[in-house]
Amino acid sequence: MLSANGQVLERLLKGEFICRTSDEDSWRLLKNPHYREQIESHLNVLNRTVGESGSGSDSEVFFCGYQTLGDAERKVVSAQFKEIVNSLIPLSQWLMLVQEAEGNDTPLTEGVPIRLNEIQTTIEETPALREELAKLSHFRLFGSQSAMVEGQIKQIFKRLVELGYLLRPNPEKQHYIATGKIDYLYEVIRFINETEALDLEAHAEAASAQGSLL
Numbered sequence: 475m476l477s478a479n480g481q482v483l484e485r486l487l488k489g490e491f492i493c494r495t496s497d498e499d500s501w502r503l504l505k506n507p508h509y510r511e512q513i514e515s516h517l518n519v520l521n522r523t524v525g526e527s528g529s530g531s532d533s534e535v536f537f538c539g540y541q542t543l544g545d546a547e548r549k550v551v552s553a554q555f556k557e558i559v560n561s562l563i564p565l566s567q568w569l570m571l572v573q574e575a576e577g578n579d580t581p582l583t584e585g586v587p588i589r590l591n592e593i594q595t596t597i598e599e600t601p602a603l604r605e606e607l608a609k610l611s612h613f614r615l616f617g618s619q620s621a622m623v624e625g626q627i628k629q630i631f632k633r634l635v636e637l638g639y640l641l642r643p644n645p646e647k648q649h650y651i652a653t654g655k656i657d658y659l660y661e662v663i664r665f666i667n668e669t670e671a672l673d674l675e676a677h678a679e680a681a682s683a684q685g686s687l688l
Contacts, residue, residue, distance in 0.1 A: 478503055483516055486524070486538040491638055493535040493654025495585050504536045521547070527658045535584070535654030558662055564613035565639070565659060568630060571597075571606050581660070582652050588640070590631055590648035598623050 476484065482500045485492060494501045503509045504524065514524055518541055525539035540547045569582055575593045582588070597603040604623060611618035611626035618629035631650060634640040639659070640650045 479509060479513055479516075482513055486513075486517070486536070487520075487522070489538065491535050491537045491653065491655045491658060493584055493657075495651055496638070496641060496653045496655075501534075501536070505534070517541075527661045528654070535658050537658070559666070561615050562659075562663065562666075564610060564615045566663070567606070567610050568634070569656075571603065571610060574606075575600075575603055582656055584652055584654040584657050586652045588650045588652065590627060590650060594623060594627050597627065 478499070482492070482503055485497070485500065490496075492500045492504060504513065510524065517523055517538065521541050522538050523541040525537045526534055527537075528534045540551065543551065572582055572588065572593065573579070575596045576588075597607050607623060607626050607630075608621075610616065611620070611630055616630045616633050618626045620626050620629065631640060631642075631648075635642050635650070638655045639653060641653055642650050
């Protein structure tokens with residue numbers, strides 16, 4: 475059986491994001507300088523390092539990045555960054571749709587609960603939101619084939635759980651919780667906006683060099 479450190483290492487190397495909402499025990503371990511140093515030393519052997527977003531806050535999220543970039547690493551980072559960029563439009567539109575459906579001026583952040591049934595009801599009663607959902611659900615990222623609001627929204631939420639942006643604590647209920655990967659997404663968007671003159675490969679290298687993204 476893996477130790478606590480081993481479990482954290484395994485999750486990081488799988489590309490998972492660790493936040494207080496998704497795994498509080500692992501999150502607290504990474505917040506502890508002693509254990510963080512141990513995990514960092516193991517990752518360094520593999521040319522990896524612990525990346526973080528929202529440093530110093532309770533919404534901090536940890537992930538695995540490269541320690542140094544060679545040609546092989548640059549190709550991987552570039553591919554990862556392109557994948558994120560290609561997902562930004564559907565993810566951004568989904569975030570806006572949730573805000574509109576909930577009548578909330580505050581962006582969705584880690585730990586915020588979402589009740590799918592309530593959002594579904596609002597969308598079904600609002601033609602403009604139904605149209606937005608229909609367009610959103612057919613993005614490749616979500617891949618819904620349904621013509622009904624229920625089928626479309628459930629497929630979107632299913633994919634967001636698979637991608638790590640949402641948790642579904644009880645599979646018997648349509649209640650979800652946003653994870654720290656949502657906050658990481660906001661940081662990626664801000665980073666791109668600040669460096670919009672760069673091409674994607676340059677974005678990827680700059681982000682990795684910062685040690686805060688990818």
